[in-house]
Amino acid sequence: MNSLRLQSVQSPIIPVVGELIRQHPGTISLGQGVVSYGPPQAAIDKIAEFLSNAENHKYQAVYGIPQLLSLIEEKLKIENGIDCRQGSRIVVTAGGNMAFVNALLAIADPGDEVILNVPYYFNHEMAITMASCRPVLVPTDENFMLQPDLIEKAITSKTRAVVTISPNNPTGAVYTESELRRVNEICRERGIYHISDEAYEYFTYGPVSHFSPGSIEDSSRHTISLYSLSKAYGFASWRIGYMVIPEDLFESVNKIQDTILICPTVISQYAATGALEIGRSYCDDHVKKLAAVRQMVIDRLKAIGDLCTVPPADGAFYFLIRLKTGMDSLELVRMLVRDHKVAAIPGNAFGINDGCYLRVAYGALQPETVSEGIGRLVDGLKKVITKNTK
Numbered sequence: 001m002n003s004l005r006l007q008s009v010q011s012p013i014i015p016v017v018g019e020l021i022r023q024h025p026g027t028i029s030l031g032q033g034v035v036s037y038g039p040p041q042a043a044i045d046k047i048a049e050f051l052s053n054a055e056n057h058k059y060q061a062v063y064g065i066p067q068l069l070s071l072i073e074e075k076l077k078i079e080n081g082i083d084c085r086q087g088s089r090i091v092v093t094a095g096g097n098m099a100f101v102n103a104l105l106a107i108a109d110p111g112d113e114v115i116l117n118v119p120y121y122f123n124h125e126m127a128i129t130m131a132s133c134r135p136v137l138v139p140t141d142e143n144f145m146l147q148p149d150l151i152e153k154a155i156t157s158k159t160r161a162v163v164t165i166s167p168n169n170p171t172g173a174v175y176t177e178s179e180l181r182r183v184n185e186i187c188r189e190r191g192i193y194h195i196s197d198e199a200y201e202y203f204t205y206g207p208v209s210h211f212s213p214g215s216i217e218d219s220s221r222h223t224i225s226l227y228s229l230s231k232a233y234g235f236a237s238w239r240i241g242y243m244v245i246p247e248d249l250f251e252s253v254n255k256i257q258d259t260i261l262i263c264p265t266v267i268s269q270y271a272a273t274g275a276l277e278i279g280r281s282y283c284d285d286h287v288k289k290l291a292a293v294r295q296m297v298i299d300r301l302k303a304i305g306d307l308c309t310v311p312p313a314d315g316a317f318y319f320l321i322r323l324k325t326g327m328d329s330l331e332l333v334r335m336l337v338r339d340h341k342v343a344a345i346p347g348n349a350f351g352i353n354d355g356c357y358l359r360v361a362y363g364a365l366q367p368e369t370v371s372e373g374i375g376r377l378v379d380g381l382k383k384v385i386t387k388n389t390k
Contacts, residue, residue, distance in 0.1 A: 167315025
């Protein structure tokens with residue numbers, strides 16, 4: 001018999017859409033949030049160094065190898081303004097998702113509440129439900145920006161944390177420094193944690209910039225910052241991320257990680273040291289190219305402005321578009337794959353149930369493939385929506 005706890009957890013949407021794609025060969029996916037490039041050569045070169053030491057085939061420290069921890073500490077201080085010597089600890093994790101689960105299990109008990117801003121990242125909502133906690137959903141505004149007043153009103157005696165993601169998945173929104181400071185201050189005043197997911201920190205466009213709440217003075221005791229190499233360094237399958245946590249959570253996170261993982265994959269940690277030695281310039285070069293792809297998507301979607309609304313998206317590599325139709329978003333995705341050989345992710349997977357939304361991802365494909373995919377999407381939406389609104 002299946003666990004009753006897991007029966008209330010939504011099925012992960014990426015495998016669902018992936019199966020639709022497999023059933024329809026030739027489909028171009030504008031679904032999964034990965035980048036088109038792989039790790040830098042410096043990361044691959046570190047594998048030989050790993051193999052040269054027989055001790056590396058044994059378990060290593062639960063929280064990460066020293067050389068990687070040192071590089072992360074330096075990176076955080078220079079790029080994020082976070083000084084880990086001011087009451088924080090770094091823990092290397094098996095990707096950003098594990099960092100979130102570590103944080104959740106360390107701070108919350110069954111029945112506790114965690115505030116998510118809608119649209120949310122579905123794996124966050126799934127993890128909260130899986131832990132027998134309750135996700136409390138707070139809407140963002142019409143441009144998917146935070147509404148701190150509503151967040152504050154949603155806090156109860158059972159609230160343990162507020163989660164923010166900036167740059168955002170699934171919307172591409174980049175929250176302002178003032179918004180994030182306000183949320184962080186609310187968390188400090190109410191004695192709860194601010195979990196800041198910053199997996200897309202390098203993916204911003206135009207004049208906007210990323211801000212890390214963990215850089216706020218005296219925020220180290222209530223701020224948990226999550227990072228990942230998956231996007232910036234093309235490290236998706238290597239499963240390396242890290243978290244910055246208050247010192248007093250370190251023992252609990254060690255217990256969790258030792259039980260689930262024992263230690264992050266050491267060969268991947270070696271590769272990560274090579275990536276961080278190269279630094280963010282590696283990602284920045286790719287983001288410049290991605291900016292041109294992003295503009296192409298914007299221009300193509302403008303052509304169907306009578307059928308959809310495209311809120312501003314100055315970060316990550318997503319647009320969350322609202323379609324002017326009463327169709328169910330998953331059914332729309334099925335029709336797009338079946339009849340037009342293009343896939344996107346339905347908005348209801350992100351907690352939006354008051355309209356028809358699609359998340360369009362443009363980071364995984366080359367410019368020519370994106371052009372073809374967006375062309376199919378635009379053409380498909382014209383035909384499907386027109387047909388279903390007659």
